[in-house]
Amino acid sequence: MRLSVHKYHWLLVLALSSGLRADGPWLVDITTDSGLDFHHETGGDGHLYLPETMGAGGCVLDFDGDGAMDIYLVQSGNFPWNPEIGPGNRLFRNLGTGTFSDVTEKTGTGDRRYGQGAVCGDIDGDGDDDILVNNFGPNTYLRNRGDGTFEDVSGRSGLDDPNWSTSAALLDADSDGDLDVYVVNYLQYSLATHRECRQGQGDVVLYCHPDLYPAAPDHLFANQGDGTFRDDSLAANLVDKSGKGLGVVATDIDGDGLVDLYVANDSTPNFLYHNLGHGRFEETGLFAGVSFNEDGRTEAGMGVDAGDIDGDQRFDLFVTNLSLESNTLYLQGAPNFFTDATRPSGLQNLSLPVLGFGTDLLDIDNDGDLDIVVANGDLHSNVQLFNDGLSWKQPGQIFLNDGRGRFSELPGADVGDFATPRVGRGTLTVDLDQDGRLDLVVSYNQDRARAFHNEGPDGAWIGFRLTDRAPNHSAIGARITAVAAGRSQTASVMAGSGYASSSDPRVHFGLGPASDSVDVEVTWPDGTAQRWKSLGSRAYYILRRGEAPNRGSEPSRLDPGQCAGE
Amino acid sequence: MTLMMVLSATGTLGLPLQERQFPLLELIEAERWSEAEAGLRERLESSTSGPSGPSVEYLLGYVLSRQYRCAEALPYLESAIEARPDRPRWLHTTASCLLELSRCSEALRVLDQALDLEDLASTHYNKATCARNIGDTPLAVSEFSKVLERDPNHAAGHFQLGELLADSGEDSTAEVHFLRALALRPTLTEAHYRLGLLYLRAERTDEAIAEFKAVLEVIPGHAGAAYGLGRSLANSGEGEESRRTLQRFQRLSEIAEVIENRVQYLQSNPTDVTVRLEVAGLLLAAGRTREAIPHLEAARQLDPNNPETRSLLDAANERLGLGPRSNFPEAPDSSNSVGVPPR
Numbered sequence: 001m002r003l004s005v006h007k008y009h010w011l012l013v014l015a016l017s018s019g020l021r022a023d024g025p026w027l028v029d030i031t032t033d034s035g036l037d038f039h040h041e042t043g044g045d046g047h048l049y050l051p052e053t054m055g056a057g058g059c060v061l062d063f064d065g066d067g068a069m070d071i072y073l074v075q076s077g078n079f080p081w082n083p084e085i086g087p088g089n090r091l092f093r094n095l096g097t098g099t100f101s102d103v104t105e106k107t108g109t110g111d112r113r114y115g116q117g118a119v120c121g122d123i124d125g126d127g128d129d130d131i132l133v134n135n136f137g138p139n140t141y142l143r144n145r146g147d148g149t150f151e152d153v154s155g156r157s158g159l160d161d162p163n164w165s166t167s168a169a170l171l172d173a174d175s176d177g178d179l180d181v182y183v184v185n186y187l188q189y190s191l192a193t194h195r196e197c198r199q200g201q202g203d204v205v206l207y208c209h210p211d212l213y214p215a216a217p218d219h220l221f222a223n224q225g226d227g228t229f230r231d232d233s234l235a236a237n238l239v240d241k242s243g244k245g246l247g248v249v250a251t252d253i254d255g256d257g258l259v260d261l262y263v264a265n266d267s268t269p270n271f272l273y274h275n276l277g278h279g280r281f282e283e284t285g286l287f288a289g290v291s292f293n294e295d296g297r298t299e300a301g302m303g304v305d306a307g308d309i310d311g312d313q314r315f316d317l318f319v320t321n322l323s324l325e326s327n328t329l330y331l332q333g334a335p336n337f338f339t340d341a342t343r344p345s346g347l348q349n350l351s352l353p354v355l356g357f358g359t360d361l362l363d364i365d366n367d368g369d370l371d372i373v374v375a376n377g378d379l380h381s382n383v384q385l386f387n388d389g390l391s392w393k394q395p396g397q398i399f400l401n402d403g404r405g406r407f408s409e410l411p412g413a414d415v416g417d418f419a420t421p422r423v424g425r426g427t428l429t430v431d432l433d434q435d436g437r438l439d440l441v442v443s444y445n446q447d448r449a450r451a452f453h454n455e456g457p458d459g460a461w462i463g464f465r466l467t468d469r470a471p472n473h474s475a476i477g478a479r480i481t482a483v484a485a486g487r488s489q490t491a492s493v494m495a496g497s498g499y500a501s502s503s504d505p506r507v508h509f510g511l512g513p514a515s516d517s518v519d520v521e522v523t524w525p526d527g528t529a530q531r532w533k534s535l536g537s538r539a540y541y542i543l544r545r546g547e548a549p550n551r552g553s554e555p556s557r558l559d560p561g562q563c564a565g566e
Numbered sequence: 567m568t569l570m571m572v573l574s575a576t577g578t579l580g581l582p583l584q585e586r587q588f589p590l591l592e593l594i595e596a597e598r599w600s601e602a603e604a605g606l607r608e609r610l611e612s613s614t615s616g617p618s619g620p621s622v623e624y625l626l627g628y629v630l631s632r633q634y635r636c637a638e639a640l641p642y643l644e645s646a647i648e649a650r651p652d653r654p655r656w657l658h659t660t661a662s663c664l665l666e667l668s669r670c671s672e673a674l675r676v677l678d679q680a681l682d683l684e685d686l687a688s689t690h691y692n693k694a695t696c697a698r699n700i701g702d703t704p705l706a707v708s709e710f711s712k713v714l715e716r717d718p719n720h721a722a723g724h725f726q727l728g729e730l731l732a733d734s735g736e737d738s739t740a741e742v743h744f745l746r747a748l749a750l751r752p753t754l755t756e757a758h759y760r761l762g763l764l765y766l767r768a769e770r771t772d773e774a775i776a777e778f779k780a781v782l783e784v785i786p787g788h789a790g791a792a793y794g795l796g797r798s799l800a801n802s803g804e805g806e807e808s809r810r811t812l813q814r815f816q817r818l819s820e821i822a823e824v825i826e827n828r829v830q831y832l833q834s835n836p837t838d839v840t841v842r843l844e845v846a847g848l849l850l851a852a853g854r855t856r857e858a859i860p861h862l863e864a865a866r867q868l869d870p871n872n873p874e875t876r877s878l879l880d881a882a883n884e885r886l887g888l889g890p891r892s893n894f895p896e897a898p899d900s901s902n903s904v905g906v907p908p909r
Contacts, residue, residue: 198834211826267826286812289797294763296793296815298822337800344735344767349703389700406735 025416026364026398026456027440031448034432035100036071036441038090038449040425043079043114048196048207050189051136052079053379054166054246056443057117057358057426057500061129063107063144068094069430069504071441072131073449074115080191081137086112089133094432108150111140117426117500119168124227125178125471132181134165134500139183143227158229163216164189169496170476171250171259172525173236174279178223178471180232182261182496184245185216199386206380210266215244218263222279225471237281242268247304247499251492252479253315254335257527259477262290264301264319274336290317290330294340299325303427303499306492307361307370309345310405313481313490316341320356320374320499323390327351327359327374331405346407347372347399354394355379358427358499362438364398366459366510368487372399372407375424375442375499393421396442418442418452426501431508436461436538438508443501460511462518463540466493468525474505475545477525482509484518484537511537594629602629620649624656627663634870636663647676654684661692666863670696687716691723698730706730721751722887729760737764747887754887755784756855762794766801774798781853785885788853789818821852832861839869846878855885 042052055076060069070093077086088110092100104110113135123130124143131150133140138160142150154160163185173180187210197208217240222232233239238261247264254260258275265271269291273281285291293299300322309316314332321327326348330338342348354376361370376394383390396418399407412419423445432439437454444450462482466475474493481490489509496502511518520532524545535541590609593602606626610619627642643660650656657680664673677693680686694709710727713720728743741764744757762777778795781788796812799805828845832838842865849858862879869875 209830211830286816287800287809292793292819294767294794295790296819297790298819339767341767343733343763344737346735348733348735349701352701 024455026410026414026454027396027416027418027452028455029417029420029450030453031450033099034451035102036092036449036451037102038073038075038092038443040073040075040443040445040447040449041078041087042076042446044446045079047194048205049079049191049194050187050207050210050213051114051116051164052076053207053445054186054500055114055116055425055445057167057498058428058441058443058449059118059120059131059502060428060430060441060504061120061131062505063091063129063150064093064148065128066096068096068434069432069506070094071100071428071430071451072109072118072120073441073443074118074133074426074500075112076114076116076136077112079114079136081112081114086114088112089115089118091131096433103148107148108152109142111142111152113137113140115140116164116166117168119170119181119496119502121170121179121476121495121502121505122471122473123170123179123181123223125223125225125473127470127473129474129505132159132168134168134183136164138162139165139168153227157227158231159183159221161185161219161221163219166246167248167496167500169248169250169261169494169502171261171495172472172477173220173232173259173275173281174222175258175277175526176223176279177526178225179476179495180223181221181229182238182248182250183219183221184248184263185218185240186210186244186246186266187213188216189213204382204385206382206386210244215240215242215265215268217241218243218245218248223471232279236279238273239283240271243271244268245271246302247319247497249304249306249317249494249497250477251306251315251494252477253306253317253332255314255479256335257523259525262304262306262317264304265298266300266302267298269298270301270304270319272336284336288336289338289340293325293328294342299328302355302357303359303374305359305361305497306494308490309361309370309401311369311403311487311489313488315490315492316405318359318361318372320359321351323355323378324352327356329405341405345405350397350399350407350409351376353389354397355390357425358442358501360427360429360440360498360503362429363461363508363510364438364454365400365457366437366461366512367403367457368459368489368510368512369401369403371401373397373418373427373429373440374399375427375444377423377425377445391421393423395419395421396424416452416455417450422447422450425499427498427503428501429498429503431463431504431506434540436463436508438504460513460516460537461509462511462535462537463506463508464520464522465506465540465542466522466524467542467544469545472525475522475525476505479523480507481521481523482518483520484509484511485513485515506540590625594625597632599629599633603633620646624650624653624659628659631659631663631666634666634866636666637867639663640667647679651679652683654680654686654689657683658686658689658692661689661696665692665696665699668699670700685716687713687720687723690716691720694723694726698726703730703734707734719750721747721754724750725754725757725760725887728757732760732764737768740764751887753784753884755781755788755885757887759788759791759794759853762791762798766794766798769801771798771802775802785851785853787818787821787851789815789822790853792818818852821848825849825852836864837868839865839872839875842868843872843874843878846882850878850882850885855882858882 044052056074058073090104091109093103117134128144130144131142141154141159143153167184170179220233221229243265261273263271272285274284303320306315317330319328331341356374358375364371374397378392381392398410426443428441440452468475478493518535590605623642624646627639630639661673661676690709690712694706697705713723724743724747728740732740744761747757758777758780765774775798778791781791792815799808846858846861865875
C-alpha cells in the first residue's frame with residue numbers, strides 16, 4: 001500500500017471549506033470541491049415511463065487497491081435506451097487528497113445501458129473489485145482486469161439478466177467458497193406494455209402504480225468458478241412468483257453460519273430466504289414476521305439494511321417504504337423471530353410524510369450504536385397536485401439510536417446539507433478520508449450526486465478490512481465482533497444493501513467513550529474463528545486470515561489520513 | 567328549553583323574522599333538511615341584508631352540513647362567522663365543515679377562535695383530530711389530553727390518545743387509555759386490536775391472544791388481528807396453531823389484492839359511488855376501518871342521502887369509538903341542538 005505525500009491535504013481542504021465547524025452541521029456538502037461531477041438523467045420526455053423514477057444507485061469499491069475508496073455512480077440516460085448517445089455510468093477514483101478523478105474513459109467503465117443500481121466486489125475471485133450494474137434491460141458485468149481497466153463480460157459470464165433489475169447482493173449461497181450473485185428484479189414492463197395513468201378524471205398524468213404490472217422474478221446466479229454463472233434459482237428453491245423487488249441484503253441473519261437473504265418488495269410481501277445449507281433456501285418471511293408490517297399489511301419496500309440495532313448481537317432489519325407508510329424496523333429476538341418495533345422505536349411517525357429509498361445502518365456519531373440514514377424523494381414531480389401534504393423533493397433524514405433501539409430524528413439544521421430537499425435514491429456509506437467518521441455519497445434522481453463529509457461528533461472508532469483466501473478475498477459474509485470496555489458489537493461484511501447500492505466494504509465500529517483497547521473476533525465465511533486482542537482505536541486494520549492470533553503479530557494497520565497518492 | 571324558546575327569549579333575530587323562522591326551526595329540529603333548506607333559501611333571497619342575514623346564512627350552512635354538503639355549506643358559514651365572530655357554535659360548525667373537507671390548517675384557526683370564546687371538550691377534540699390529520703402529533707396529543715381533562719369519560723378521546731401514544735412508543739401510557747376507552751365503550755373493537763399489538767410487543771402473549779380473539783369474534787375478517795394472533799401463538803410455542811392461524815391470515819389477505827384493484831379503478835373513476843361503497847365494505851370486513859372512512863366520506867359527498875353510506879360510516883365510527891356523525895360537534899345541551907348560540 002502506497003503512502004501519500006498528501007496525507008493531510010484532506011484536512012486542509014475541509015478546514016478551508018467548512019471552517020472546521022466542530023459544533024456545526026454534521027453532514028457538509030463537499031461535492032464541488034471533491035470533483036464528484038455526476039448528474040443523473042432519466043431521459044424523461046413526458047411519457048412517464050416507470051423506469052425513469054427508480055434511478056439510481058451506485059457502489060463503493062477500491063478498484064486499484066490503493067486503500068482509498070472509489071465511487072461508481074450509475075446513470076439512467078435515454079429512455080428508450082440508446083447506446084449511442086447515453087451519458088453513461090461514471091467511475092471516480094478517490095485520490096485520497098480530498099478530490100476525485102473521473103477515470104471512466106481510462107478504465108472502460110462508462111456503460112451506457114439504462115442503469116438503476118450496482119454492486120461491487122471481487123465477483124470473479126481474482127483479488128480485485130469488479131462491478132455488476134443493474135439495468136432496465138440486460139445487466140452489465142464489468143470485470144476488473146487488475147491493470148486499472150475493466151472489460152465488459154456480461155454476455156459470456158451469464159450475468160446479463162435481461163429483466164428490469166434494481167439491486168443485487170454478493171454472497172456465498174452454496175458455501176462452496178466463491179461468490180454467487182442474487183439479482184433483484186422489479187416488474188415485467190416494456191414500452192409495449194406501458195400504460196398512461198391519470199389522477200381521477202382530470203388532466204393530472206402520473207406514473208402508474210406497480211400493481212398494474214406483473215412482478216419480474218429475482219434470480220440467483222451461481223458462480224461456476226470459471227468466470228461464468230448459472231441461473232440456480234430453482235435449484236436453490238428461490239422461487240419468486242410475486243415479489244416486486246427493489247432492495248436486498250445478504251448476511252447470516254439468524255447466526256447459524258449460513259448467509260441468508262432478505263428482499264424488500266414494493267407492495268408485495270418481503271422475502272426472508274433462510275439458508276438451509278447445501279445451496280437450498282426456504283422462504284420464511286411470514287413466520288419470521290418480516291414479510292408484513294405489524295398490522296399484517298404489505299408495504300412498498302424500497303431500501304433495506306441489516307445490523308444489530310439494539311445491541312443484543314442479533315441482526316435486525318430496517319426497510320424504507322412509501323410516504324404515508326412508516327419505514328419499518330424489525331428487531332430479531334429468538335433466531336428467525338422478529339418483532340415489528342417501528343412504533344416503540346419512535347420511528348413510526350418520523351417517516352410518514354416522506355418516501356424513503358436509500359438507507360444505511362451506520363454509527364454516524366461514533367457513540368457505539370447503529371443510527372439510520374434515509375434518502376427520501378417522491379416518484380412524482382407533480383405529487384403536490386394530488387396530495388397537498390407531499391412533495392417531490394424531500395429532505396434526507398438521520399435517526400439517532402439511544403443504544404437501546406429507540407430513535408430520535410436529528411434536526412435538519414444539525415443534519416446539514418443532506419437535509420436539503422432533493423429526490424434521493426441510492427445512499428453509499430463510505431469513509432472518504434479515513435478519519436473514522438462515516439461520510440455519505442448520495443445519488444439523486446434528475447440531480448447532481450452529492451458527497452457529504454461527516455463533521456459530526458468525533459467519538460472513538462475502529463475499522464477493519466478483511467482479507468480471506470481466494471476466491472472470496474474480501475471475506476464477504478464474515479462476521480466480526482468487537483469488544484471494547486466490556487461492550488460487544490457485531491457486524492458483518494456485506495456487498496449490497498440500501499437501495500440499488502453497495503457501501504464501503506470495510507467494517508466500522510463507533511466506540512463512544514470506550515477504551516483504546518479493542519478485542520476482535522472474526523468468524524470467517526467457512527465458520528472458523530480468529531481473535532485479535534488489544535487493538536488500538538482510531539485506526540483501520542487489515543485482518544488477514546492465517547495470521548496467528550494472540551502471538552504478538554499485529555494485523556496491518558492503516559492510520560487515519562494515510563492514503564495513496566497518484 | 568326548545569330551540570324556539572331560545573330564539574324567542576333572546577330575540578336575536580328580531581320579531582318579524584322570528585315569526586317567519588319558527589316553522590323553519592321546527593323543520594330543522596325535526597331533521598327535515600330538504601324542506602328547511604328550501605325555506606331558508608327562500609328567506610335568504612327575500613332578505614339578505616339587515617340583522618337577520620347572518621343567522622339565516624348560518625342556519626342554511628348548518629342544514630347543508632347536516633346533509634353532508636359541506637362544500638356548499640362553507641360559503642354561508644364563513645359569511646356568517648365573518649359577520650358574527652362572537653358565536654362559538656357558529657365557529658365550531660364552520661370548523662367541522664373545514665375538517666370534513668380536509669382543510670385542517672384553516673379549521674385549526676377557526677377552532678382557536680372558538681376556544682377563545684368558549685372552552686369546550688368537543689372543540690379540543692376537533693382540534694386534536696385536525697392536528698392528527700396534518701401529522702402534528704405533539705399538538706394532537708396535547709389537544710386530546712385537554713379533551714380528557716374536560717371530559718374524563720370521552721371514550722374516543724381515550725382511544726385516539728392511546729393510538730398516538732402507542733405510535734410514539736409510549737406503550738404503558740397508551741395501555742391505560744385503551745383500557746379506559748374499552749371500559750367506557752366495550753364495543754370499541756379497535757381498542758382491543760391495539761391492545762393486542764401492544765401486548766404482543768411486550769411479550770405478554772396470553773393477553774395479546776385474548777385481545778386478538780376478541781377482535782376476531784366481532785370482525786372475523788380482520789386480517790391484522792389474525793396476523794397478530796398467529797404471531798402471538800408462535801410466541802407462546804403453539805407452533806401448529808400459529809401456522810394454521812397465519813394461513814388463515816394469508817387467505818384473508820388475498821382480499822387486499824381485490825381492494826387494491828378497486829382502488830386503482832377509483833383513481834380513474836372517483837365518482838363511482840357503488841365501487842366506493844364496495845371498497846369501504848371490503849376494508850371494513852378486513853378490519854381496515856381507518857382506510858374505509860375516506861371512501862365513505864367521499865361517497866357521502868357524492869350521494870348524501872345514500873342510506874348504505876350512512877350505515878357503513880356509523881359502523882366505522884363505532885369501531886373507532888367516534889360514534890355516529892361524530893365529526894359534527896355534539897351540542898352541550900339539548901336546547902341548543904342546532905348550534906344556535908345562546909346569548
